[in-house]
Amino acid sequence: MTTRTRRTRGQSSVFTAVIMALAIIAIIAAVAISWPMVKSSFDKNSWAGSMGTYKLDFGAKGGEIYAYAQNGVSAEVNNTPGTVGYCITYNGGDYIYYSCPSNQPAG
């Protein structure tokens, strides 16, 4: 066996260091890449929670019916469908029809 075919201690150390460096880079990269996904998962969960309770309240003022959504959004209810916040509503005569993110799926 010649010295050319034997791995030196120096090479082994460099090998180990490079492996470790690559491993650390891979872990950091994986965490960094994952972060938007983790954040978007939290976003989606909190969005689903807020949408699950999003509804309309109704009231009357001066003979007209008003719909009140969240965050102070309100509008008069007309006889054609219109949006109030993230809900839609209209006055069908005898009844006010409305659909909000908190409503159960249709069908």
Next chain:
Amino acid sequence: MSWVIEEVITSTMGFIIAMVILSAVIGGGLYGYWLYVNHITLENELMPIAEVVPYQGGYYLAIVNTGYEPFTVRQVYLKGGSTLSVNTKPLTHNQWFFEQTNQLPIAVRVCSAIDPRVCEIIPVHGWSVVDADSLLGIGWVNMTVLVDWWCHATVSWAAIGGDYGTSGSVTVSAYNSFGEPAYETVSVRAPGPLLITIDSSNIYNEVTVTVAPGKYFCSLQYIPQGCYIHPTGPSITPLLIYHNCGVYTCSFEWMIIAEPNTALFIHVSCYVHTGVG
């Protein structure tokens, strides 16, 4: 040949080759993971809301982008099993898309405008109803006016506190009913409280008006008791606002206020009372 392979594996060149392969594997793995994460992130950031209300014999579908990732609406799934293909321009934050359909839409397919391969099928939210009359304070006042023999009564009503123009009257006479009482029933669609006036007269000198809203009643007699209230509790207290007695006849006017969604029983009875004028 074996010494060549051994040379490649163990020499510095071999070391470099190993590092390159390792880096390529890690890099490739990270790239694949990045693609996956990107897909999931775009999917998570899709925040569409679809709603439907019945409208004009069909359905009115509305889709809004509540998030910040723009998307396009691709397909609407109808309850009958058919699919409606739509291809909207990208909806950005708080933008709406509306569509009228003949069949009930139950789900829609939306795709990210950033990466059209990222799609989501979302259910369509159904609707609720609210009684418009109850919101406006509108309700029915049902009145039964019962008039005894020899009495005559006119019941008039008018909406108060608003410019709704609801008013009317009904007259019931039992002058010539040969011992039988006469009655009328009337239902008034009231946009708020009704002011009800009961004018009655008879050829004698006393009239009793009993107003019974639901299970309660208040009995009014001008002579001699005045108004007394049934012990079960009053809900209406009529007011005597006018009376005038001549030699042979007396006229009385009573006033009450009725809230919507009440039933009134107004009984005008005659009583022969001598000696009092």
